[in-house]
Amino acid sequence: MATRDCKFLIIGGGPAGLTSAINAASEGLSPVLIDSGPRVGGQARQSSLIENYAGFPEGISGPDLLDRFCRQAAKFATRVQCPAKARTLRIDGARKIITTDDEEFAAKTVLLSIGLSYMRLKAPGMLELLGKGLEYGAPLIDPTTYGKSRICIVGGANSAGQAAMHFSQNPDAHVHLIARSPLEDKMSQYLVDRIRGCANITVHEGAEVSEVHGTEKLTGVSLKFKDGAASSLDADNMFIFIGAAPKVDWLNGTVGMDAKHFILTGPKLVDTNHWPITRQPYPFETTVPGVFACGDVRLGSVKRVAAAAGEGSAVVPIIHEYLRHE
Ligand SMILES: Cc1cc2nc3c(=O)[nH]c(=O)nc-3n(C[C@H](O)[C@H](O)[C@H](O)COP(=O)(O)OP(=O)(O)OC[C@H]3O[C@@H](n4cnc5c(N)ncnc54)[C@H](O)[C@@H]3O)c2cc1C
Structure with a gap:
C-alpha cells in the first residue's frame, strides 16, 4: 500500500x-x-x-x-x-x-x-423490518409521495421534531411522534409549538416502542408508557431519531x-x-x-x-x- x-x-x-x-x-x-x-x-x-x-x-x-x-x-x-x-x-x-x-x-x-x-433502537422485530418501512433518519423526499399513510417518528429532540413537521406537510398522512419525555425537555420551543398546533400530528409522550410488527413490511408498532400503560398503532413507516x-x-x-x-x-x-x-x-x-x-x-x-x-x-x-x- x-x-x-x-x-x-x-x-x-x-x-x-x-x-x-x-x-x-x-x-x-x-x-x-x-x-x-x-x-x-x-x-x-x-x-x-x-x-x-x-x-x-x-x-x-x-x-x-x-x-x-x-x-x-x-x-x-x-x-x-x-x-x-x-x-x-x-x-x-x-x-x-x-x-x-x-x-x-x-x-x-x-x-x-x-x-x-x-443509536440503534432495541425492540423485537427491529432487525427483520429494517429497510421494510423502518429506517434510521428519514429520506428528504417530497412527503406527498407517501400518500395516505401512517408515519411514526421516534425521538424527542429537534431532529425528530423536524421530521414530524416535514411529513405533516402531506395532508393525507397522519404522523405519530413518539417520545420518551415531554417534548419541551429536548426540543426547541419553536418546533414544540408548531408540532402541538399541527392537526395531523399526534404526540405520544412518556412512550417507548416495545415491539414492531409486520412480515414483508411494517404494519404496526406497540408502545409502552412510563405509567405502565400499553397501546398499539397501525403504521406504514417508522423513522427513528433516538440520538x-x-x-x-x-x-x-x-x-x-x-x-x-x-x-x-x-x-x-x-x-x-x-x-x-x-x-x-x-x-x-x-x-x-x-x-x-x-x-x-x-x-x-x-x-x-x-x-x-x-x-x-x-x-x-x-x-x-x-x-x-x-
Ligand atoms: C436529522 C438532523 C437534523 C439536524 N438539524 C439541525 C438544525 O436544524 N440545526 C443545527 O444547528 N443542527 C442540526 N443538526 C445537528 C448537526 O447536523 C450536527 O451538529 C453537525 O452535523 C455536526 O457536524 P460534525 O461535522 O461535527 O459531524 P457530522 O455532521 O456527524 O459529520 C461527521 C462526518 O464524519 C464522517 N466519518 C465518521 N467516521 C469516519 C471515519 N472513520 N472515516 C472517515 N469519515 C468518517 C461521517 O461520514 C460524516 O460525514 C441536525 C442533525 C440531524 C441528524
Missing part, C-alpha cells in the same frame, strides 16, 4: 471538517479530507430545514447547505476523498499514520471531525475519551494524567500532540451546524501554530 505524505489530514467531512478544509485550503495548508460516505456532508444532510444557521433567514435544507459547503471546498481545490473510511490511527514519532482500505496517509497533523452516528453517539472504535484507544466516547481536548488535559509532554495542549488538541478534534465528537461540543463549522474554522490557525513549532 502506497504511503501519502500530507501536512493536514481531515477525517470526516461534516460541517466541522468541511469548514476546516475551506479555511485551511484558502490559507495554503493543502489539506486532504477523507469521509466514509456515501456522501460528504455529515448528519446535517438529513435535516429537512435548518433554521438556525446565520445568513439564511428563511431556513435552508441540509442537503442545500452542505452542497454549498462542498462547492466552496472545491473552489479552493481541497482534495476530498469519499468514500474513504479511516480504519486505523498509529503514531510513528511526529508522523500520524492513518489507513483506509486503499491508502495509507502519513500526516503531520490530523483533525478528527468524525461526528456522531445513530447519536461517537463511532470511535477504530481509534482503538489512541486518543483519550470520556465514558461515552466523546474525545477529550484542550488546555484542561494538563489536569488529567493523559497529557504526555511538557508544553500546554492547544485548544482542540487531543491527548496525542498534533491530533485535534472538532465538532460533535468533541467532549463539550454544542451539537449544532454553526458550532461545528465555527470549531472547524477556529482550529486552522492552531494547526499553523503547531506546524511552525514542531
Whole structure:
C-alpha cells in the first residue's frame, strides 16, 4: 500500500471538517479530507430545514447547505476523498499514520471531525423490518409521495421534531411522534409549538416502542408508557431519531475519551494524567500532540451546524501554530 505524505489530514467531512478544509485550503495548508460516505456532508444532510444557521433567514435544507459547503471546498481545490473510511490511527514519532482500505496517509497533523452516528433502537422485530418501512433518519423526499399513510417518528429532540413537521406537510398522512419525555425537555420551543398546533400530528409522550410488527413490511408498532400503560398503532413507516453517539472504535484507544466516547481536548488535559509532554495542549488538541478534534465528537461540543463549522474554522490557525513549532 502506497504511503501519502500530507501536512493536514481531515477525517470526516461534516460541517466541522468541511469548514476546516475551506479555511485551511484558502490559507495554503493543502489539506486532504477523507469521509466514509456515501456522501460528504455529515448528519446535517438529513435535516429537512435548518433554521438556525446565520445568513439564511428563511431556513435552508441540509442537503442545500452542505452542497454549498462542498462547492466552496472545491473552489479552493481541497482534495476530498469519499468514500474513504479511516480504519486505523498509529503514531510513528511526529508522523500520524492513518489507513483506509486503499491508502495509507502519513500526516503531520490530523483533525478528527468524525461526528456522531445513530443509536440503534432495541425492540423485537427491529432487525427483520429494517429497510421494510423502518429506517434510521428519514429520506428528504417530497412527503406527498407517501400518500395516505401512517408515519411514526421516534425521538424527542429537534431532529425528530423536524421530521414530524416535514411529513405533516402531506395532508393525507397522519404522523405519530413518539417520545420518551415531554417534548419541551429536548426540543426547541419553536418546533414544540408548531408540532402541538399541527392537526395531523399526534404526540405520544412518556412512550417507548416495545415491539414492531409486520412480515414483508411494517404494519404496526406497540408502545409502552412510563405509567405502565400499553397501546398499539397501525403504521406504514417508522423513522427513528433516538440520538447519536461517537463511532470511535477504530481509534482503538489512541486518543483519550470520556465514558461515552466523546474525545477529550484542550488546555484542561494538563489536569488529567493523559497529557504526555511538557508544553500546554492547544485548544482542540487531543491527548496525542498534533491530533485535534472538532465538532460533535468533541467532549463539550454544542451539537449544532454553526458550532461545528465555527470549531472547524477556529482550529486552522492552531494547526499553523503547531506546524511552525514542531
Ligand atoms: C436529522 C438532523 C437534523 C439536524 N438539524 C439541525 C438544525 O436544524 N440545526 C443545527 O444547528 N443542527 C442540526 N443538526 C445537528 C448537526 O447536523 C450536527 O451538529 C453537525 O452535523 C455536526 O457536524 P460534525 O461535522 O461535527 O459531524 P457530522 O455532521 O456527524 O459529520 C461527521 C462526518 O464524519 C464522517 N466519518 C465518521 N467516521 C469516519 C471515519 N472513520 N472515516 C472517515 N469519515 C468518517 C461521517 O461520514 C460524516 O460525514 C441536525 C442533525 C440531524 C441528524
